[in-house]
Structures are given as structure tokens and as C-alpha cells.
Amino acid sequence: MPNGQLIAIVDDQVIVRSVHACILESAGFQTQCFATAEEFFAALSKETFSCIILDMNMPGMSGYDLQCKLEELGIFIPIVFVTDIGDVPTAKAVLKHGAVDMIQKPVEPESFIATVRAALRNAAKTTA
Secondary structure, three states: OOOOOEEEEEOOOHHHHHHHHHHHHHOOOEEEEEOOHHHHHHHHOOOOOOEEEEOOOOOOOOHHHHHHHHHHOOOOOOEEEEEOOOOHHHHHHHHHOOOOEEEEOOOOHHHHHHHHHHHHHHHHHHHO
16 A cells, blocks of 8 residues: 555654654655654645644644644645543544544554554545
8 A cells, every 4th residue: 555655754752753654664655754843834835745643742833733724724634643642632622623543652563554554545535
């Protein structure tokens, strides 16, 4: 499934970005990492992302704020939230706004890859 699909990883922690990129690249995905939502938005006009791996809590614009901004702009890219905060109200809010899933840090590699693949499959079904 990966074939040229570019996955954006947006997380303020460099080690988390690196680990997530390694896991996804081991499954054949291409990744591009961003430390902030603002960096991601700067690249958005130049790149086409198949999925976004998004941290909830970041300095500046939060992951949830980024999700809402994309929705406001009419940009619909599958989002998988990866967070160390797993409260029910937050999960309900991000899912209500279209996130595919919300998983806890640290991720389990096989489950993480499966979640991203499922997000891509579901996106392909809705655009077909």
C-alpha cells in the first residue's frame, strides 16, 4: 500500500518524530517530519500528504487547533492523533472532527502501522 504515500509527522519532540518516522519507513512509507503545526502549514502548499500523524499538545498551535484549521480550510487528510494524554472528552472531540484514531504514546510498532494503513484504506474508499 505505501507506494509513494507521504505521511506527515507533526510532534514537538524530536525523538518521537524520529521513532515514528523509523517505524513507518520500515513499512515502506515516506515520511516528512515537522516540529510545529506552523512548519506543517508552510509545507502544505508544496506537498501532498496522504495522512498526518499528529501530537495533541505542542507549543503554539495544538494538534486539535491544527485539525480544526484544516477542517475550516476544507482540507481533509486522514489524521491519527498520537498523544500521552488519553482522556475521553479529548478523544471524542478529535473523532467528532474527523480524526481516524487516537492512540497512546509510546506506540506499539505493528499496531501503529496497522492504524496508518487503515486510515489510508478508509480515505481511499471515501475518495473513490
